[in-house]
Amino acid sequence: MLKKRLVCACFALAGLVCLPPVFGQDATRQLLEQLSNAPGPPGAEEAVRAIMVAKMKPLSSSLSYDGMGSVIAQMGSAGPRVMVDAHMDELGGMVRRLTPNGFLTMQMLGGWLDQALVDQRWIILGSKGPVHAVTGIRDIHVLPAEDRGKVFPRNMLYLDVGARNAEEAAAMGLEPGDPVVPDSQFLVMNGTDNYLGKAWDDRVGCAVLVEAMQRMAKQNHPNQLFFAATTQEEVGLRGARTAAEVIKPEIAIAIEGGIAGDTYAHHPEETQAKLGAGPGLFLFDSSAMANRKFVALVKRTASEKGIPLQLDLVQGYGDDSAEIQESNGGVPTINLVAPLRYTHAHNGILNRKDFDQLVDLVVDLLTELDAKTVTQIRDFAPAQ
Structure with missing residues (x-):
């Protein structure tokens, strides 16, 4: 019963139940909103997995899971084995302990900056349902002048749930190990085509998987497609490793959230991509280097289909393709x-x-990855 209440609470946060219907939206926007709002820190991807399974299962010839909780949906039974990957988890945290005065300490999960943690709202996925919390901040009226420009280190932060003592916090259904996720709801930015929300890394990739599957289900393709929604990427690319062991792909595409560098233009070497200028292709990141022949195919396909393509190299970035x-x-x-x-x-x-x-680019690539093309990309023999 306890588990059922927790899952239902996660579903409610994900927009699956208990929330009013959203009208006047296209299906893609609804999917992106649902995925962005869903709670899914590493190791607690249940709400996101429920959305993905509901969308992927009707489109697949078979659907299975690996031992880390990744979802693997297969389409087709002949041709080269092509893996398309996106991870379900987002940056989050985990309750460490309940302090005597009712505050909670938090273990961060994933690559957080300390300056992103102060005075933020969070949701703790407790055994009795979601509990709202905030990371506090020292009041400016008592903070010494020399400390006002300093970053608040994470080891000084506490989750405030309004409890007066540890017993009250425990009565809310809270205990060490409870998952913590940012509290930040999806919205369309002032009538533009820009969407504000949490967890775009990598719910954008999850949405691409769903929409690509919907498109591929309506056309012939020359391969076996394995769409993998993986777990625990933010804490070490773990689900991609186990999913790849199950799939045994011959070639693979990872779908991720990139980094737009148009906000802080005075750091041009950090990233070259711009928001609204088209999808990107990573030539290098700290964890992986793209296959050069595959890169050439992407460039050629994008050019032939009239899809703008942004090439980028980013340090301090890791993605599932490294394990695959x-x-x-x-x-x-x-x-x-x-x-x-x-x-x-x-x-x-x-x-x-x-x-x-x-989505267009991914679908176009999947239709081109026949046995001859995959063999050519995998051929490393010196030219005669």
Whole structure:
């Protein structure tokens, strides 16, 4: 019963039940909103997984799970084994302990900046349902002048749930190990085609999986497609590793949230992508290097289809393709992205046109990955 209440609470946060219907939206926007709002920190992806399974199962010839909770949906039974990956988890946290005065300490999960943590709202997925919390901040009226410009370190932060003591916090259904997720609801930014929300890294990729499956279900394709919604990427690319072991792909595409560099233009070497300028292709990141022949295919396909393509190289970035390319004796991979503003924080921005064009590019690539093309990409023999 306790587990059922927790799952129902997660579903409510994900927009699956107990929330009023949303009218006047296209299906893609509804999908993006539902995925962005869903709580899913590493190891607690249940609400996101429920959405993905509901969308993927009717489109797949078979649907299964690996031992880490990743969802694997297969389409087709002949041709090269093509893996398309996106991770379900988002940056979050986990309750460490309940203090005597009712505050909670938090273990951060994923690559948080300390300056992104102060005075933010959070949701704790407790055994009795969601509990709202806030990370506090020292009052300016008592903070020494020399400390006012300093970043509040994470080890000084506490989750405030309004409890007066540890017993009151425990009575809310809270205990060590409870997942914590940012509290930040989806919205369309002032009538534009920019969407504000949390967890675009990598709910944007999850939405691409769903929409690509919907498109591929209506046309013939020359391969076996394995769409994998993976777990625990933010804490070490773990689900991609186990999913790839199950799938044994011959070639793979990772779908991720990229980094838009148009906000802080005085740091041009950090990233070259711009919001609203089309999907991106990572030539390099700290965890993986794209297969050069596969890169050439992406460039050619985008050019032939009239899809703008942004090439990028980013340090301090890791993605699932790193684990996939090291599986099954070596797998040619690429990482395609939708550029995002303000990743790894409570509020990020996705451009709808970038998303739509990314779906177009993925679908176009999947229709081209026949046995001959995959063999050519995997061929490393020196030219005669």
